[in-house]
Structures are given as C-alpha cells and as structure tokens.
Amino acid sequence: MRIVIVGAGIVGAALADQLAARRGGDVVLIDRSSPGWGTSRASFAWLNANQKQPRAYFDFSVEAMREWGDLAAEFGEPSWYQPVGNLAWARSAPACEELVERVDRLRAWGYGAEVITASRAQKLEPNVMIPSDAQIAFFPDEGYVCGRRAAQALVQRATSLGATLITDKEVSELVVSQHQVTGVRLADGQRIAAETVVCCAGWRSPELLAPLGIDLALTASTPGSGARGLTVTIGGITPRPDRVIHTPELDVRPNGEGQLLLEASDIDRRVDMAGENDPLDGCAQELLTRARILIPAAASATIVEASLCVRPLPLDGHPLVGPVAGQQGLYIAVSHSGITLAPALARHVAPELLGAESPVLRHYRPDRTSTRIPLRRADGGSF
Ligand SMILES: Cc1cc2nc3c(=O)[nH]c(=O)nc-3n(C[C@H](O)[C@H](O)[C@H](O)COP(=O)(O)OP(=O)(O)OC[C@H]3O[C@@H](n4cnc5c(N)ncnc54)[C@H](O)[C@@H]3O)c2cc1C
Known part of the structure; x- marks a missing residue:
C-alpha cells in the first residue's frame, strides 16, 4: 500500500506530513535535491486570498491561511510562519x-x-x-512563510512519523504496467514500487508526465x-x-x-x-x-x-489536483500560489488518496477543460 510522493517542495512536504499522520510507514518522499530547495525556497511566499476569484477559490485560500495558523500552533509558533x-x-x-x-x-x-x-x-x-x-x-490577517524552512519542518515531522525521505535522487520515470502506474524509477536505475505515485514536482511536472501521454495544462518554463x-x-x-x-x-x-x-x-x-x-x-x-x-x-x-x-503556473491559474482518467495509480498535485495553498491541499488530498473524495477539490481536477475555470491574472501578478 506504499504511496510515493515525487517532490519535497512545500506541496509534497505538506502532503507527506498529512499522509504520515495516517499511514506513516507507507509514505516515501523523493526529491532530486533536498526538501524545500525548489521554487518554494525563493518564492515571495505571501500568504493571502487577496485577489483570489471566483468565490470557491477565495474560500479555499482562506481555509489554507487558517491551516497555516493551525500548523504553526502545532509546531510551537515557529519563525517560518509570520502572519x-x-x-x-x-x-x-x-x-x-x-x-x-x-x-x-x-x-x-x-x-x-x-x-x-x-x-x-x-x-x-x-x-x-x-x-x-x-x-x-x-x-x-495576511503574512508570509519561509517556504524552505516550513518544508523542512514538515518533512522532519513526516519522517518522525515513519515516512521515508530520499534526497538527491531524481525520479527519471514513472513505471507503468497496463495503464497502471506501479512505481518510479530513479536516475541510478533503482526501482521503487508503489500503489500510488503522487506527482508534486512543481514546474518540472510536465517532463515527468509527458512520457505517459499526459499534457499537463501548465505554462511552459x-x-x-x-x-x-x-x-x-x-x-x-x-x-x-x-x-x-x-x-x-x-x-x-x-x-x-x-x-x-x-x-x-x-x-x-x-x-x-x-x-x-x-x-x-x-x-x-x-x-x-x-x-x-x-x-x-x-x-x-x-x-x-x-x-x-x-512558477508552476497552470494555464487557468488554478491548482491541478487529482487522479488522471485512464491512468490508475497516479495522482497529481501541482499548484500556483502553492505556498498559501499547501496545507489546505494536503488536508484534502491525503484523505482522497485513502479513498474519501473531497468535494472541494472537484474544481481543480487536472483534466478539466481550460474553459471551465476562466484565466485570471491580476495586473501582471496572480497571487
Ligand atoms: C517569483 C515567485 C513568487 C511567488 N510568490 C508567491 C506568493 O507570494 N504566494 C504564494 O502562495 N505562492 C507564490 N509563488 C508560487 C509558489 O512559490 C509555488 O506555487 C510553490 O512554491 C510550489 O511548490 P511545489 O512544492 O509545488 O514546488 P517546488 O517548491 O518547486 O517543489 C518541487 C520539488 O520537486 C522536486 N522535483 C522535481 N522534479 C523531480 C524529479 N523528477 N525527481 C525528484 N524530485 C523532483 C524539486 O527538486 C523540488 O524540490 C511564487 C512563485 C515564484 C516563482
């Protein structure tokens, strides 16, 4: 029943933390570098719902801001959270x-x-x-988070709950057998089997998913x-x-x-x-x-x-989260404004991976048509 998470940025780290609390020993988190060392490290990392529309996305962002407050309380008001x-x-x-x-x-x-x-x-x-x-x-009520240190703290808690962290190893491919993702192969050839692979590889996600014929609706880098x-x-x-x-x-x-x-x-x-x-x-x-x-x-x-x-910037600006039709064993969690959203994404994705579908995430399925949620970028920024 192993779940492999590819990418220990803020999104993968928050998810590993949530999953480890439920299924500690079954969680494996892999990063080509180390936790929080991707986009999350250098992000402006403003926590907000300031220009988020429509209302459902605004509400989700507000929920995420509250989640950060709860997380910070659990971690003893750490300096990486600054409201x-x-x-x-x-x-x-x-x-x-x-x-x-x-x-x-x-x-x-x-x-x-x-x-x-x-x-x-x-x-x-x-x-x-x-x-x-x-x-x-x-x-x-807005503020900021130090993305790298928050990711490190979340990963540390996940490993203390039994999750395995593999750093400095690139996932070179997703292993597929009869339309079922059955694990990952690392660049050094090692294969890690999994019941589910979660792609949290941020802006690098398209290159991981393209060999499976998945054209993730993400802006090119x-x-x-x-x-x-x-x-x-x-x-x-x-x-x-x-x-x-x-x-x-x-x-x-x-x-x-x-x-x-x-x-x-x-x-x-x-x-x-x-x-x-x-x-x-x-x-x-x-x-x-x-x-x-x-x-x-x-x-x-x-x-x-x-x-x-x-930026891992979806074409319509909204998160790409969920399974992919016709591809068992694969789940995608890639988001812009990922610093703000990470704890709320994790809170909804973790139960979904264990079988309980989240009504909140139905707006953000990766295979939605790009016309379903209109593109909104506010005066050059979109946070
Ligand atoms: C300039 C800028 C400003 C921003 N400002 C804000 C803001 O104010 N507020 C906000 O909420 N958001 C902001 N964002 C967006 C936010 O930073 C991102 O949405 C968020 O950091 C994404 O986190 P992530 O975990 O998905 O990606 P990342 O932090 O990039 O993590 C992905 C991880 O996956 C690993 N990885 C990738 N490919 C592989 C592979 N094949 N094998 C193994 N590991 C792999 C990488 O090493 C990396 O650690 C900003 C982004 C930018 C660039």
Missing part, C-alpha cells in the same frame, strides 16, 4: 479605484481588509517612505511564458519594515534578521523575456535601487542572493 499583515498602496487613478473595490469585495466576503490613512500606515511602518497622496489598504520571476534578498537593514508591503514599484517582505526579500511584477516580466543565459545583475540591482528609495535604512544594503525561479 504580520500586508500594507498595499496605489497611486494611479485606475489602481486606486481597483484597490478600494477590492477592499469592499473582500470585506463583504468577511476578509480582513480596510482602507487606511497615510498617517495610520506610517505608524504601522515608521521605517518606510509612504507617499501622503497614496490610496492605502491594510490586510491584517521557457522565456516569455510568464512563469519565470526574480526574487532578491538584501541584507544589512536596521531598522527594517515588519510587514509584507506592496507598492506600485516594489513588493517587499522581511526575510530574517536585517534582511528583506524583494520582487516587482515589471521586473518579473523583464526577467521572463530574457534569454536563458542573459545576466540578470541589472534587474537585481534595479530592485535594490527601488528598495533604497522606499526604505531609508536600506541606503547601504547589499544583495545577499538573487534567485531566478519558475
């Missing part, structure tokens, strides 16, 4: 209008959201230059596809802001002692269009320049790390 709130502002007339409309909609849906004055925002974040003419909103992004960690900032901050020029959040993580949607687009070997130093430097304008204490900050990363 610090999110401050966002807009300047242009259409963006201001959109922000106010969004706050109204979110409030009507029972979500923590309020329009606040510049002086209130300045009290919340005294170390940030907040324009006095901006339209500002505060979302107190090639330049210009919209899947690639750049996050930059800068260090040496004291005092630094405490919250997630979204401005028209820059997205910022804390990233450990004296450090900030930076991203910007226009820079992501520039990075996305760059060739495979184009240097990205200029883009990283531009993020640092913007941070220096926004945060006075970043005047002498330096770049600690710049990460080019790939």
Whole structure:
C-alpha cells in the first residue's frame, strides 16, 4: 500500500506530513535535491486570498491561511510562519479605484481588509517612505512563510512519523504496467514500487508526465511564458519594515534578521523575456535601487542572493489536483500560489488518496477543460 510522493517542495512536504499522520510507514518522499530547495525556497511566499476569484477559490485560500495558523500552533509558533499583515498602496487613478473595490469585495466576503490613512500606515511602518497622496489598504490577517524552512519542518515531522525521505535522487520515470502506474524509477536505475505515485514536482511536472501521454495544462518554463520571476534578498537593514508591503514599484517582505526579500511584477516580466543565459545583475540591482528609495535604512544594503525561479503556473491559474482518467495509480498535485495553498491541499488530498473524495477539490481536477475555470491574472501578478 506504499504511496510515493515525487517532490519535497512545500506541496509534497505538506502532503507527506498529512499522509504520515495516517499511514506513516507507507509514505516515501523523493526529491532530486533536498526538501524545500525548489521554487518554494525563493518564492515571495505571501500568504493571502487577496485577489483570489471566483468565490470557491477565495474560500479555499482562506481555509489554507487558517491551516497555516493551525500548523504553526502545532509546531510551537515557529519563525517560518509570520502572519504580520500586508500594507498595499496605489497611486494611479485606475489602481486606486481597483484597490478600494477590492477592499469592499473582500470585506463583504468577511476578509480582513480596510482602507487606511497615510498617517495610520506610517505608524504601522515608521521605517518606510509612504507617499501622503497614496490610496492605502491594510490586510491584517495576511503574512508570509519561509517556504524552505516550513518544508523542512514538515518533512522532519513526516519522517518522525515513519515516512521515508530520499534526497538527491531524481525520479527519471514513472513505471507503468497496463495503464497502471506501479512505481518510479530513479536516475541510478533503482526501482521503487508503489500503489500510488503522487506527482508534486512543481514546474518540472510536465517532463515527468509527458512520457505517459499526459499534457499537463501548465505554462511552459521557457522565456516569455510568464512563469519565470526574480526574487532578491538584501541584507544589512536596521531598522527594517515588519510587514509584507506592496507598492506600485516594489513588493517587499522581511526575510530574517536585517534582511528583506524583494520582487516587482515589471521586473518579473523583464526577467521572463530574457534569454536563458542573459545576466540578470541589472534587474537585481534595479530592485535594490527601488528598495533604497522606499526604505531609508536600506541606503547601504547589499544583495545577499538573487534567485531566478519558475512558477508552476497552470494555464487557468488554478491548482491541478487529482487522479488522471485512464491512468490508475497516479495522482497529481501541482499548484500556483502553492505556498498559501499547501496545507489546505494536503488536508484534502491525503484523505482522497485513502479513498474519501473531497468535494472541494472537484474544481481543480487536472483534466478539466481550460474553459471551465476562466484565466485570471491580476495586473501582471496572480497571487
Ligand atoms: C517569483 C515567485 C513568487 C511567488 N510568490 C508567491 C506568493 O507570494 N504566494 C504564494 O502562495 N505562492 C507564490 N509563488 C508560487 C509558489 O512559490 C509555488 O506555487 C510553490 O512554491 C510550489 O511548490 P511545489 O512544492 O509545488 O514546488 P517546488 O517548491 O518547486 O517543489 C518541487 C520539488 O520537486 C522536486 N522535483 C522535481 N522534479 C523531480 C524529479 N523528477 N525527481 C525528484 N524530485 C523532483 C524539486 O527538486 C523540488 O524540490 C511564487 C512563485 C515564484 C516563482
């Protein structure tokens, strides 16, 4: 009755944790690298349901935010979970209008959201230059997670419950016998049999599934596809802001002692269009320049790390979760906004793998037609 999970990013790690609690010794988690070292490591990792639509997807995201709170309580309020709130502002007339409309909609849906004055925002974040003419909103229940450390903690708990972790081994193929996936083969030739294989390989999932004739509805990872992004960690900032901050020029959040993580949607687009070997130093430097304008204490900050990363971005933006018709023994769990969603995905997928179908996941089946759930990407970002 073995279940093999391919991929120990935040999605695979959360699932291993949930499954191990039910079937410890039957769970095998395999990663070509180590837990949390893929997209989850460099993700902006903002926990939110801020721009999630339609309502079912919003509700699922809110459930996931609650799950993170519950998980953190179980782990003794670890530093990888930071429900610090999110401050966002807009300047242009259409963006201001959109922000106010969004706050109204979110409030009507029972979500923590309020329009606040510049002086209130300045009290919340005294170390940030907040324009006095901006339209500002505060979302107190949002926050961020350190994806790599959260994945490591979840995997550690799964192994303590009996799950087996195999690191630095690539799954080179899914083994199929008469339309039934019966296990995986590792790059070194080793074969591991399984009753069910769960594909949690993030943006690399299509290459694993293609030999089975499965064309996963995931955006390509090639330049210009919209899947690639750049996050930059800068260090040496004291005092630094405490919250997630979204401005028209820059997205910022804390990233450990004296450090900030930076991203910007226009820079992501520039990075996305760059060739495979184009240097990205200029883009990283531009993020640092913007941070220096926004945060006075970043005047002498330096770049600690710049990460080019790939979003596992389904064509319609929504998770791809479930079995595949005509292919027994295979289950797929690949999602954008996977940091936010991972614990809720795991909470629903684990019982499903053991036979109890989840009504929530019916919206997200991998073989849904791309017209069933409309594509929504909000002004270049889609979190
Ligand atoms: C720039 C950027 C910003 C983002 N911002 C946010 C945000 O603010 N909020 C949010 O919720 N989400 C955000 N996301 C999306 C989020 O980071 C991802 O949805 C999430 O990290 C996906 O997790 P995962 O476990 O599916 O994938 P990954 O973390 O990539 O994990 C997949 C794992 O599978 C392993 N693997 C792959 N192929 C194989 C193989 N053949 N054999 C063995 N192992 C294999 C990899 O080594 C990896 O560890 C962002 C993404 C990017 C790129």
